[in-house]
Amino acid sequence: MQNIKAYMKEVGQAARAASRFMAQADTNAKNRALENIATAILLNSARLIAENAKDVDAARQNGLDAASVDRLTLTDKTIKVMAEGLRQIAALPDPIGEISDMKYRPSGIQVGKMRVPLGVIGIIYESRPNVTADAAGLCLKSGNACILRGGSEAIHSNQAIAACVHQGLREAGLPETAVQVVNTTDRAAVGELITMKEYVDVIVPRGGKELIERVSSEARIPVIKHLHGVCHVYIDDEADIDKAIRIADNAKTHRYGVCNAMETLLVNANVAAQVLPRLCKIYLDKGVELRGDDTARKLVAQMKVATEEDWHTEYLAAILSIRVVADLDEALSHISTYGSQHTDSIVTENYSKAMRFLREVDSASVMVNASTRFADGFEYGLGAEIGISTDKIHARGPVGLEGLTSQKYIVLGSGQIRI
Amino acid sequence: MQNIKAYMKEVGQAARAASRFMAQADTNAKNRALENIATAILLNSARLIAENAKDVDAARQNGLDAASVDRLTLTDKTIKVMAEGLRQIAALPDPIGEISDMKYRPSGIQVGKMRVPLGVIGIIYESRPNVTADAAGLCLKSGNACILRGGSEAIHSNQAIAACVHQGLREAGLPETAVQVVNTTDRAAVGELITMKEYVDVIVPRGGKELIERVSSEARIPVIKHLHGVCHVYIDDEADIDKAIRIADNAKTHRYGVCNAMETLLVNANVAAQVLPRLCKIYLDKGVELRGDDTARKLVAQMKVATEEDWHTEYLAAILSIRVVADLDEALSHISTYGSQHTDSIVTENYSKAMRFLREVDSASVMVNASTRFADGFEYGLGAEIGISTDKIHARGPVGLEGLTSQKYIVLGSGQIRI
Numbered sequence: 001m002q003n004i005k006a007y008m009k010e011v012g013q014a015a016r017a018a019s020r021f022m023a024q025a026d027t028n029a030k031n032r033a034l035e036n037i038a039t040a041i042l043l044n045s046a047r048l049i050a051e052n053a054k055d056v057d058a059a060r061q062n063g064l065d066a067a068s069v070d071r072l073t074l075t076d077k078t079i080k081v082m083a084e085g086l087r088q089i090a091a092l093p094d095p096i097g098e099i100s101d102m103k104y105r106p107s108g109i110q111v112g113k114m115r116v117p118l119g120v121i122g123i124i125y126e127s128r129p130n131v132t133a134d135a136a137g138l139c140l141k142s143g144n145a146c147i148l149r150g151g152s153e154a155i156h157s158n159q160a161i162a163a164c165v166h167q168g169l170r171e172a173g174l175p176e177t178a179v180q181v182v183n184t185t186d187r188a189a190v191g192e193l194i195t196m197k198e199y200v201d202v203i204v205p206r207g208g209k210e211l212i213e214r215v216s217s218e219a220r221i222p223v224i225k226h227l228h229g230v231c232h233v234y235i236d237d238e239a240d241i242d243k244a245i246r247i248a249d250n251a252k253t254h255r256y257g258v259c260n261a262m263e264t265l266l267v268n269a270n271v272a273a274q275v276l277p278r279l280c281k282i283y284l285d286k287g288v289e290l291r292g293d294d295t296a297r298k299l300v301a302q303m304k305v306a307t308e309e310d311w312h313t314e315y316l317a318a319i320l321s322i323r324v325v326a327d328l329d330e331a332l333s334h335i336s337t338y339g340s341q342h343t344d345s346i347v348t349e350n351y352s353k354a355m356r357f358l359r360e361v362d363s364a365s366v367m368v369n370a371s372t373r374f375a376d377g378f379e380y381g382l383g384a385e386i387g388i389s390t391d392k393i394h395a396r397g398p399v400g401l402e403g404l405t406s407q408k409y410i411v412l413g414s415g416q417i418r419i
Numbered sequence: 420m421q422n423i424k425a426y427m428k429e430v431g432q433a434a435r436a437a438s439r440f441m442a443q444a445d446t447n448a449k450n451r452a453l454e455n456i457a458t459a460i461l462l463n464s465a466r467l468i469a470e471n472a473k474d475v476d477a478a479r480q481n482g483l484d485a486a487s488v489d490r491l492t493l494t495d496k497t498i499k500v501m502a503e504g505l506r507q508i509a510a511l512p513d514p515i516g517e518i519s520d521m522k523y524r525p526s527g528i529q530v531g532k533m534r535v536p537l538g539v540i541g542i543i544y545e546s547r548p549n550v551t552a553d554a555a556g557l558c559l560k561s562g563n564a565c566i567l568r569g570g571s572e573a574i575h576s577n578q579a580i581a582a583c584v585h586q587g588l589r590e591a592g593l594p595e596t597a598v599q600v601v602n603t604t605d606r607a608a609v610g611e612l613i614t615m616k617e618y619v620d621v622i623v624p625r626g627g628k629e630l631i632e633r634v635s636s637e638a639r640i641p642v643i644k645h646l647h648g649v650c651h652v653y654i655d656d657e658a659d660i661d662k663a664i665r666i667a668d669n670a671k672t673h674r675y676g677v678c679n680a681m682e683t684l685l686v687n688a689n690v691a692a693q694v695l696p697r698l699c700k701i702y703l704d705k706g707v708e709l710r711g712d713d714t715a716r717k718l719v720a721q722m723k724v725a726t727e728e729d730w731h732t733e734y735l736a737a738i739l740s741i742r743v744v745a746d747l748d749e750a751l752s753h754i755s756t757y758g759s760q761h762t763d764s765i766v767t768e769n770y771s772k773a774m775r776f777l778r779e780v781d782s783a784s785v786m787v788n789a790s791t792r793f794a795d796g797f798e799y800g801l802g803a804e805i806g807i808s809t810d811k812i813h814a815r816g817p818v819g820l821e822g823l824t825s826q827k828y829i830v831l832g833s834g835q836i837r838i
């Protein structure tokens with residue numbers, strides 16, 4: 001424990017020093033590093049796969065479930081995707097140094113803002129080793145240093161990727177300590193990372209709810225986090241029914257295990273008989289389990305009973321809860337009571353109801369006539385995504401490069417003093 | 420203790436409910452409430468002064484120092500200023516609902532952001548009762564509900580101001596619970612306020628370092644805070660000497676007890692002999708105690724020795740530490756080592772050095788050829804200020820209405836689904 005403390009302090013100090021260097025690094029050097037890392041990853045793919053095999057073997061021996069083993073496994077294809085992701089980050093505009101809103105004030109000074117890195121970012125994640133490259137790339141481009149703490153089950157894979165990252169940084173003349181991958185599987189390292197206020201400016205936990213809840217309850221540093229995704233689609237009685245069915249189908253069945261998938265469908269009572277039999281046939285054909293309130297169940301025989309628990313649940317699976325509501329007010333009240341402030345969508349052709357929904361739903365993403373599946377950094381044009389925040393402070397919704405930056409005030413004067 | 424817990428929970432629930440209402444309140448109703456509160460404060464000034472007298476008497480009996488009693492005391496003039504402040508907030512543009520950056524994406528959806536309130540803001544402050552009106556006004560205008568916890572020494576004054584606030588809200592058709600002033604002096608109330616995650620979205624502590632440190636170390640809710648203000652002016656060897664002397668004089672002596680006052684002056688060795696004797700005469704004439712390094716002391720006989728401790732110190736008094744540095748690099752390194760990331764200014768006519776200073780100094784406000792005293796919400800044109808943040812997350816520097824808001828993503832579609 002004492003050794004972990006000393007080791008993490010060393011890591012923290014090195015990160016803080018590197019962050020000062022990275023904040024000043026020019027765009028060209030950062031992009032060159034990203035390209036170098038991508039090349040190193042491709043050239044070393046055989047070694048990455050060999051190191052990854054150690055993790056995969058151990059995971060199988062430890063009885064890790066198939067889905068987790070799958071997330072852990074690196075293939076030629078996932079390695080190519082990793083390298084491609086880094087090149088995409090290189091192609092994004094550099095957010096650092098951007099000056100905005102410069103305005104003259106009556107005193108004669110000119111005041112505005114300059115975008116700057118946050119400093120040192122601690123990222124705690126689980127089995128996917130590709131997060132090592134993604135997170136390193138995003139932090140690097142945004143001028144931050146980072147400390148990455150991957151899952152213990154991926155330690156060999158992560159260290160092998162780290163070697164490529166360090167090679168890329170070195171070749172671009174940037175400090176290797178700009179990206180440090182914690183080399184111990186001791187959980188005490190996480191405890192240190194999330195409390196080293198002097199060395200770490202923000203923590204981004206990525207993984208299951210348990211990890212995120214633990215990190216955010218114990219952290220003494222601001223956390224950018226994503227908790228639940230209990231997303232809703234509300235089909236209004238003035239909806240275009242074809243659009244409604246297309247959107248509700250897509251929001252649920254495009255992918256089941258993702259945070260922006262719809263978990264509860266709300267249907268206006270006036271169109272429930274028109275919508276539900278047709279829509280539920282699609283769901284049932286795709287093997288989606290349906291759980292509804294009494295009104296919905298009268299329209300679709302195969303629907304099970306939804307309990308109070310269901311309205312709160314993020315299934316992340318082929319299960320959907322369905323509720324028939326009297327009007328927009330009831331839909332808004334349901335979302336406010338049971339939603340997780342992640343992503344909610346209304347389907348309607350009525351202007352006033354669309355505007356009310358946009359204004360009144362207090363979620364990170366609020367949509368009109370679009371699938372909740374669009375709540376994503378790439379779909380929003382951020383170019384990349386470190387995660388989706390369900391917090392209100394700092395970054396809300398998909399977090400791209402800009403979420404890893406801050407703005408300082410700059411003042412240009414010509415000798416002004418306060419009178 | 421159990422009673423305080425129950426009381427604060429009740430306050431929290433009422434605030435959460437009010438915050439939903441306030442988020443939808445129209446600009447007109449919010450401005451009317453602000454005007455009403457201003458009027459109520461003016462009409463009730465005799466009662467405010469009578470209630471305040473109880474606090475002032477008690478403070479004197481308890482042996483509170485003169486400066487604190489002064490801060491606590493309400494006069495006709497401070498009451499007028501309070502009312503005027505509320506009217507100024509009414510005159511500011513409403514930040515809520517502002518839509519920006521709407522752009523079409525290749526999928527056909529249009530994505531942008533809408534500005535929304537944070538929700539419930541907890542404000543913890545010390546003796547000045549005018550904060551009750553200021554903070555209530557800022558939270559109200561930004562569509563937030565707030566829970567105010569003033570110093571126990573100002574309890575009668577704060578409750579009297581709260582009565583005016585409630586009257587103003589009521590007359591404008593807004594819920595009185597949008598602004599709640601905690602009516603107990605039990606310190607356990609603070610402990611509850613800063614940990615009630617379900618009911619409070621952000622905490623703003625305003626007061627001395629001790630209060631702020633305690634709040635931020637114990638809070639389980641994000642904190643917008645201001646810690647130290649160890650501000651620097653660096654006089655470069657390519658400075659216009661007249662500007663340099665004017666700025667360095669103003670930055671130190673315009674007001675001593677404020678966070679944006681200069682605490683350490685850095686002077687380039689090439690101009691030290693030109694600058695220091697002339698500038699230090701001004702300081703000494705104004706009664707400023709000077710503490711310098713060896714080089715500086717050779718130039719000004721009356722200067723005491725500055726210790727390592729001095730470079731770290733926010734005097735908030737008529738004391739100044741002075742260091743002669745070899746060049747810009749040494750100045751930057753001093754600021755990075757000893758500064759508090761609040762406000763720092765360079766005086767130079769050299770373009771490249773000005774640009775380097777702007778980019779490399781990692782402070783909330785970075786200035787060229789201007790007094791550090793300009794780091795202020797009013798001077799920056801924010802119209803009002805809830806405080807100055809020395810954090811990097813969310814809000815940096817002077818925090819106005821916008822710092823009490825967040826942005827959610829909005830998506831306008833016409834039936835789009837993810838493919």
